[in-house]
Each structure stands twice: as C-alpha cells, then as structure tokens.
Amino acid sequence: MDGKIRKSELELLNEAFNIFNTATEKLQESYQKLKEETEKLRKEVEEKNQKLEETSSLLSSVLMSTNNAIVAIADDNSIILSNKKYKEYYEIYGDQFLSKLIEFKAEGSYEFDLKGAIFRVHIGKFEHSDVKGWTYSVEDITHLKELEEEHRRDEHLKSMGVMAANIAHEIRNPLGSIELFASLLARDLKNDNEKRVLIESVLKGVKSINSTISNILLFTKEVIVNKKEYYLSDIVDDVVLYLRHLMNDKKIKFVNKIDENFTIYCDNELMKQVFMNLIHNSIDAVNTGGIISVSCYQEGDFDIIIVEDNGCGINEDFMKKIFIPFHTSKTKGTGLGLSIVYKIIKAHSGNIYVESDGKSYTKFIIKLKRG
Ligand SMILES: Nc1ncnc2c1ncn2[C@@H]1O[C@H](COP(=O)(O)OP(=O)(O)OP(=O)(O)O)[C@@H](O)[C@H]1O
Ligand SMILES: [Mg+2]
Incomplete structure (x- = not known):
C-alpha cells in the first residue's frame, strides 16, 4: 500500500514535471516567437522611421x-x-x-x-x-507681366501696321501722279528760277513721303528676297541720285570708294532701300559740308560694305536700341528706317553692325555672304 502510494506520487510528480517541461518548452517557444515578432516590429518601426526621415528631408529639400x-x-x-x-x-x-x-x-x-x-x-x-x-x-511675376504687356503691344502694333499699310497703299498712287506732274512742271519751268525752286520743294516732299511709305510697307510685310548679282556702285549711284537734292542743300561731300566691278548678290530693290535709309540718316547726322562715304571689300566668303559719316555720332545707350522699331531722336522721324535695314539684311542672311564714338563719326558695317 505504502509502495503503491509512493509510486503514484512519483508518477504524479513525473507527470507534473512533464507538464511543467512541456509548459516551459511552450513558453520558450512563445517567448522565441514574441522575440522574433518584437524584432520584426522593431525593424519595421526602424524602416518606417527612416522612410519618414527621408520623406521629410525630401519635402524640406523640395520646399527649399x-x-x-x-x-x-x-x-x-x-x-x-x-x-x-x-x-x-x-x-x-x-x-x-x-x-x-x-x-x-x-x-x-x-x-x-x-x-x-x-x-x-x-x-x-x-x-x-x-x-x-x-x-x-x-x-x-514681374517678367511674366512684362511679356504679357509686350505681347499686347505687339498685337496692337500688328493691327496698327495693317491699318498703316492700307493707308500707305492708298497714298502711293496719287503720290506717283503728283511726282510725275511735278517733274514735268519742273522741266517746263527750268528757265524760271523762282518757280523751279518751288516745284523742287514739292518734289523733295514727295520723295520724303515716298521713302516713309516704303518703310511702312516693308515694316508690315514679310520681306521676300529675290537675289541676283548686281554691281554695288549701280545700286548706290541710284540712291545718291535720288537723295542728291538733300545732299546739295547741306553741301555734303559724297565719297564713293566702291570699285566699279564689285558685285553683290542681293535683291536690288531691297538693297536700295537699305542704302536709302543709311545714307538718309547720315545726311541728317552731318553738319553743313559733312562727308559721307561708302566703301567695300571682300573678306573670305563675305562682302563687307561700309557706310560712314562724320556726323554727330550715336551714344552708347542709344546704340543698343538702334535697330528696334520706333526708336528715334528726330522730331519728324518714325524710327523705322534702321529696323527695316536690319530686317532686309537679315532676310539676306547677312549681318549689320554699328560703330560710333558718340560725337564725331558713325559707321554702319554690312556683312553679306557671297552667292
Ligand atoms: N548715321 C547716323 N548718325 C547719327 N545717328 C544716327 C545715324 N543713323 C541713325 N541714327 C540714330 O538712330 C535713330 C534711328 O534711326 P532710324 O533710321 O531707325 O529712324 P529715324 O531716322 O529717326 O526715322 P525714319 O523712320 O524717318 O528713318 C535716329 O533717330 C538717330 O538718332
Ligand atoms: Mg532714318
């Protein structure tokens, strides 16, 4: 009986140990799992923290x-x-x-x-x-506003340009008739000095309106270049003949330094308009007895043409805006002349530069590619 009891006590104890062992193992297993779980969570938190840090540094760098x-x-x-x-x-x-x-x-x-x-x-x-x-x-948005303003001005100019072109076109025909009749009259009155002077004034006025109209029409239209080979001296001679009366009035000395065999590839009519504007500006710039000269030479593949005068010169600030339309220092100028010159030279794939000391001379240098 005693032995039986001891045995069952031992068995119980054994069983209890077994249960305890299994429980311990399970506890250990759970602890291990918990540890792993905790480690996983810790890693996740660490990763999240890092991502958060990255995002916040990205955000702050974007912000900055x-x-x-x-x-x-x-x-x-x-x-x-x-x-x-x-x-x-x-x-x-x-x-x-x-x-x-x-x-x-x-x-x-x-x-x-x-x-x-x-x-x-x-x-x-x-x-x-x-x-x-x-x-x-x-x-x-200052710059944006300036661009908007510029665009508005451009649109305004465009519509004004169309209107001006229409008016110019309408003026041109009667002006042609006035020029023709005035020339006939001048011829008939060549012996009457007093009246001839009057009719020559009419002719000067007509020529001046004509050149302004040509500028306005060229300003509003796209320049289409029809290039051929021409003698440069022929083009310049034509222009000088047209402006002769203005040069005479100021007793200007015109010096033609162009080699008579020098040819350029250009649109004849457009190039005349270029010299018309440049020489006209020189006439305005020089004093009585001033000198205007045109010279040319070849430089590699380029023809270089120089229009020079000993007039009042152009100061540095004004020079920066000289090819921009409507920049004029003259009370009666439109400020279109040089912008037309620039447009025509660019349409010939050429370049134009200006040089002046601001007081005693101005030089316009045209560079045209041969052919
Ligand atoms: N040879 C020059 N010497 C001095 N100033 C010049 C010369 N050529 C041009 N300029 C200056 O450049 C300005 C712009 O010339 P541009 O020919 O474009 O217009 P404009 O002569 O004033 O008017 P227009 O439309 O009647 O030609 C002139 O008003 C003048 O101040
Ligand atoms: Mg001019």
Missing part, C-alpha cells in the same frame, strides 16, 4: 529648392515655417513683404506689387495640433 517663396504664418502672425526663397525676398523687401502677405486672410490667389515688382500669392489654410494659420506661396 522651389522657386516660389513659401511661408506658413500662424494666426498670431508668428512664422511657423519658411523656405530659402522667402528669406531671399524678405532680405530684399524687408518687413513690407511680410506685411503685404498678412493682409490676405482668405484662401485663393491674389496679386500685389511692391517696389516695382509684381507678385502672385496663393493662399491656403493650415491647422496642425493646436496651431492654425495660413500658408502663402509667392512667385515673382
């Missing part, structure tokens, strides 16, 4: 590199966040920049100007934890 100034301003006007561009603007425009921004307290897009610059601002609301306020994204 964007060309818009970005600033978040809380309702109490304290700055919560700002980027590099904002700081740049703040440095330039100071507190006024911030004051302008905080005037806007509603979502949307607005424009404002400050010290000659124009800005566009996009505003959004933000709320984070217990801070509330507005986010401002500001861009400098």
Whole structure:
C-alpha cells in the first residue's frame, strides 16, 4: 500500500514535471516567437522611421529648392515655417513683404506689387495640433507681366501696321501722279528760277513721303528676297541720285570708294532701300559740308560694305536700341528706317553692325555672304 502510494506520487510528480517541461518548452517557444515578432516590429518601426526621415528631408529639400517663396504664418502672425526663397525676398523687401502677405486672410490667389515688382500669392489654410494659420506661396511675376504687356503691344502694333499699310497703299498712287506732274512742271519751268525752286520743294516732299511709305510697307510685310548679282556702285549711284537734292542743300561731300566691278548678290530693290535709309540718316547726322562715304571689300566668303559719316555720332545707350522699331531722336522721324535695314539684311542672311564714338563719326558695317 505504502509502495503503491509512493509510486503514484512519483508518477504524479513525473507527470507534473512533464507538464511543467512541456509548459516551459511552450513558453520558450512563445517567448522565441514574441522575440522574433518584437524584432520584426522593431525593424519595421526602424524602416518606417527612416522612410519618414527621408520623406521629410525630401519635402524640406523640395520646399527649399522651389522657386516660389513659401511661408506658413500662424494666426498670431508668428512664422511657423519658411523656405530659402522667402528669406531671399524678405532680405530684399524687408518687413513690407511680410506685411503685404498678412493682409490676405482668405484662401485663393491674389496679386500685389511692391517696389516695382509684381507678385502672385496663393493662399491656403493650415491647422496642425493646436496651431492654425495660413500658408502663402509667392512667385515673382514681374517678367511674366512684362511679356504679357509686350505681347499686347505687339498685337496692337500688328493691327496698327495693317491699318498703316492700307493707308500707305492708298497714298502711293496719287503720290506717283503728283511726282510725275511735278517733274514735268519742273522741266517746263527750268528757265524760271523762282518757280523751279518751288516745284523742287514739292518734289523733295514727295520723295520724303515716298521713302516713309516704303518703310511702312516693308515694316508690315514679310520681306521676300529675290537675289541676283548686281554691281554695288549701280545700286548706290541710284540712291545718291535720288537723295542728291538733300545732299546739295547741306553741301555734303559724297565719297564713293566702291570699285566699279564689285558685285553683290542681293535683291536690288531691297538693297536700295537699305542704302536709302543709311545714307538718309547720315545726311541728317552731318553738319553743313559733312562727308559721307561708302566703301567695300571682300573678306573670305563675305562682302563687307561700309557706310560712314562724320556726323554727330550715336551714344552708347542709344546704340543698343538702334535697330528696334520706333526708336528715334528726330522730331519728324518714325524710327523705322534702321529696323527695316536690319530686317532686309537679315532676310539676306547677312549681318549689320554699328560703330560710333558718340560725337564725331558713325559707321554702319554690312556683312553679306557671297552667292
Ligand atoms: N548715321 C547716323 N548718325 C547719327 N545717328 C544716327 C545715324 N543713323 C541713325 N541714327 C540714330 O538712330 C535713330 C534711328 O534711326 P532710324 O533710321 O531707325 O529712324 P529715324 O531716322 O529717326 O526715322 P525714319 O523712320 O524717318 O528713318 C535716329 O533717330 C538717330 O538718332
Ligand atoms: Mg532714318
């Protein structure tokens, strides 16, 4: 009986041990699993943290590199966040920049100007934890506005150009008749000095209107070049003959240094318009007794033609705008002449440069490719 009891006690103890062992093993297994699980979670958190860090550094670098100034301003006007561009603007425009921004307290897009610059601002609301306020994204649109203005001006000019071309066209025919009849009259009156002077004034006026009309028509139309080989001296002689009366009035000495065999490939009529404008400008620029000369030479594949005068010269600032239409220093000038010259030379795939000391001479240098 005693032995039986001991045995069953032993068995029980054994069983208890077995149960304890199994429980321990299971516990160990669970612990291992828990450990693995914890490790996995730790890694996940670590990865997430890293991603978060990467995203936040990406965001901050995007914020910093964007060309818009970005600033978040809380309702109490304290700055919560700002980027590099904002700081740049703040440095330039100071507190006024911030004051302008905080005037806007509603979502949307607005424009404002400050010290000659124009800005566009996009505003959004933000709320984070217990801070509330507005986010401002500001861009400098001064250049954009200038381009818009330029485009508007271009459109305006285009429509004015069409109108001017129509008027010029209408004037040209009666003007042709006036020129013809005035020339006939001048011929008939060659013995009557007094009347001949009067009729020659009419002819001068007609020629002047004619050259302005040619410029207006060339300005509004696309230049179509019909190139052939011409003697340069023929072209220049024609122009000088046409402008002779103006040169005589000022007792100008015209020096033709062109070799009579020198030829250029060009559109005859268009090239006449080029010399007409250049020589006319020189006539205006020189004093009584001034000198105007035209010379030419070859340089490799290029023909170089120079129109030079000893007139008042062109100052450096004015020279930068000289080929832009409507830049004139003359009360009666349209400022179209040189822009036409430029257009024609470019249409010939050539180039034109100007040189002057601003007081005693001006040189226009035309460079044309041979052939
Ligand atoms: N040879 C020159 N010497 C000095 N200034 C010149 C000379 N050529 C041009 N200029 C300057 O350049 C300006 C522009 O010349 P451009 O021929 O384009 O117009 P404009 O002569 O004023 O008017 P127009 O349309 O009647 O020709 C002139 O007003 C003048 O100030
Ligand atoms: Mg001119």
